[in-house]
Amino acid sequence: MGNVPTKEPRSRSGSLNSHGTNTGGRSSRRNTALSVFNPASMKTSKSKDKLKAQAQHYNDLVVRVKELVDGGFLAPYGTYKLDLDFSTSIVRDLIIARRLAPFYTPLQDFDESWSDKEIFILISQMPLHADDDAFAEEEEELDPEDHKIHRSLNYYKRQEQKAKKREMIDKMKAERRQNDLDYLTARKSSTHNEDLSLQDLIIKLYKTAVECPICFLYFPEPMNYSRCCRQPICTECFVQIKRLEPHPPHDDPGQQDSSELPHTLISECANCPYCATADFGVTYDPPLDVHVGLGTTTKPGDYREPTIVETVAEGATDSAVDSSDETETHSVPPPTRHVKPRRRSSISADSKSVITTDFIRPDWELKLASARSRLARKSATASAIHASSLIVTGDSATGNGNRLFIDSLEDKMVEEALRLSLLEEEERQKKSPGSSSS
Amino acid sequence: MAALPKRIIKETQRLVSDPVPGITATPSEENLRYFQVTIDGPSSSPYAKGRFDLELFLPDDYPMCAPKVRFLTKIYHPNIDKLGRICLDVLKDNWSPALQIRTILLSIQALLGAPNPDDPLANDVAVDWKSDEAKAIATAKEWTEKYAVPSTDSS
Structure with missing residues (x-):
């Protein structure tokens, strides 16, 4: 873009x-x-680029079976409204680099007494996306010129942009629906499909599912963990959290910054939802024994659960070498190479392993x-x-x-x-x- | 009607199965995002023995934005205005999606026990509170008796 x-x-x-x-x-x-x-040409090329970027953004919000990372996906399930403002390309890269948990299909409920078979049946009957009818009645945004008789040129431009955006959203929704249909049909068919996660993998992932404290849905471990207080958060909730909208400074004498103009706007970074520490960020330690999909040579359909724990680390090391197909992730060594213990303490916001809410929204300053x-x-x-x-x-x-x-x-x-x-x-x-x- | 997010369903269930002492929250039948709430005044406060009616609404963006809460019962409090609006940080900028209906209602109950006239919403009440606290507390008690105490012990 x-x-x-x-x-x-x-x-x-x-x-x-x-x-x-x-x-x-x-x-x-x-x-x-x-x-x-x-110069009209300049403007149009600029708006064309903007449209293209927008189209890419919506295109990135479709869950695709082939875009699988460790049994999860690169696009959100759809627990929240789809008017998302994070950079989908950054988040996709982070997931492929295993620096952020993939978007897993969430379980609405979970019971430890469920048998493996029950878990598999439940998951394999779940679509890739939430029912988007939940947010069907999107309120039409009012234009300040809607009620005017003489409308400016910009008004018609805005209307045109809106129509294009609506078109993109409709296209995205249609593709989400179509992918669900295809996916569920593929699931029902008995022929082997290397793109689909096998029973072993699904059970492995979901047998120890944990509840995200924000959406109350269940996800495979490991989750993302807050950098400050090490609380779990699913990726779909994480991408929802962002700094406050620009607003006038609160008339709190402690907060007043003398260098700021009196009529300026400020925007504070997001605080940790759990402990209110500033500069909310998460870290993610990818699973050591599940390494399939993008960034690996293992197709989800070829996953076999390792029987002995020792072989897991070896196998993981082997498959970790092949991350050469993504250029983006080269700076990050494949995480499976060094088996580090899960951290217990907090990490500073500028640590390399921390993903902050600003990191996935590079346009916040703008x-x-x-x-x-x-x-x-x-x-x-x-x-x-x-x-x-x-x-x-x-x-x-x-x-x-x-x-x-x-x-x-x-x-x-x-x-x-x-x-x-x-x-x-x-x-x-x-x-x-x-x-x-x- | 739009499907209700799992989180709201679970919160509602947990409010029913594990109620908070001194607080009730009942979802409306027509709109499961709208709750009728009662909060009992803390025993050590001028609002003791009062049972206050509130309304609570979970906006579309909940839990990414705070629930909207308002007192329906008249109350004399520096941080609650004539319309029942509440000045409480966690209902505004300090809202966190890890908070819940339960925790918000507990915060409101705590606000009744600890009025903060230095960050007022009802300016006249805050002025009274600061100039003559004893008198303000007496007024708060009086209002509680007048508007918030059930005439017959129906509870």
């Missing part, structure tokens, strides 16, 4: 320079010119910055309106004595508008290399 990094910044800065040398009056016009006549500039623009507009209403009343009272004042005010407003749009440009430029890397 991402913009075309070479072309974009150049043309942008080019247009900036040519206008930057203009006088104040003309650069204020530049502001409107930028939004209306700005979002905060754009929320800030939106607010700045709003308040600039507000003060402009306020100032102009002052001028009108001032004018009628004291005649044209205020001309000078008005002129200086106008200059100030132009300056402010210029400053804001420069800021915006800077951000956009920062954004382009950033988003292309994710």
Whole structure:
């Protein structure tokens, strides 16, 4: 995804320079010119990239049997709404690298007295996805211009984008349904399918299922564990946790940062849901005796439960060598190579093994910055309106004595508008290399 | 109607099978995300002997966002306003998905036992509380008797 990094910044800065040398009056016009006549080709290529990234995001939210890691998957089951904001490509890479537990099909209930056979039947009858009817009635987002008679160009653009997004979501849902059908049919058929997890594997995984303390569903061990207090959390709940939406600072004297502007927005990192430690992050120790699917040479259908524990480590070491097919994971040594004891204490948030909620959302800073500039623009507009209403009343009272004042005010407003749009440009430029890397 | 997440079903079951002393929460028949709640005032507080009615709603994003809780019974408390809205950190920014209906209701009960006039929601009450605490407590007792004590011992 991402913009075309070479072309974009150049043309942008080019247009900036040519206008930057203009006088104040003309650069204020530049502001409107930028939004209306700005090179259409550039904009479309940018929105095309955005659409492509969006399509990829939704495509990544489909559970596919062939994309299996240790009996789990790369896409969520669907316990929560599907308006997910994490980077699916980062999470997929983390799962393949065994740095985050895969998305397992959750068990709604679990009883230790269940026999192996019962567990297998239960799991093999489960679809890959939750029934998406649960969130079918998605509330139509209202557009601020919905009630207007004269709508801006942007309104129609937004409507178009919305329609495209809806189309993508529908496509994703259709594929989820189709995959469920195919999967359940394959499960029922008696012919061997190397992509499907065998009974042995399923029983091995789910026989000791544990409850996630947040969704109350049951998952195979090992789960992800909070870095601070070592509490379990399933991957689907983990990807839900994120920093607070940008908001004005709370009027708590302890929190006030003197370096911040009074009208700025802040966003705190996510706290651990269990012990409230800041910078929530998890670690994952992959199972030593289950190493199948992506990143290995073992197909889930070929998995055999090792009978003796000693051979497990050896077998795992062998299969760990073959992670050469993914370039992304090279920096991370296959975790099965060193058999380390499960940790007991907390780990610092910047430790390499820790996955934080910001790590899977590389765009959080950008979002905060754009929320800030939106607010700045709003308040600039507000003060402009306020100032102009002052001028009108001032004018009628004291005649044209205020001309000078008005002129200086106008200059100030132009300056402010210029400053804001420069800021915006800077951000956009920062954004382009950033988003292309994710 | 949309299917209810397992978590809400289990929480409801556990509230019934293992109730919290002094607190009841009953889901409405029409909407299983809507609960009628009662909280007994802590015995050492001006709200002792009072039984307060509240309503609790679990939004779509629950447990990723806090339940919405409101007092229905009138109460004189610096952190609860005229509309019954509650100023409590765990209902806002300090909400955690590891908290539950049970723990939230216990926090509200604890708030009755420990009013915090320094972080007020009902400003007039907080001012009273700080200027003349004895009088404020007397008023709280009076309101409790007037609005929250069941006239006949039906419980």
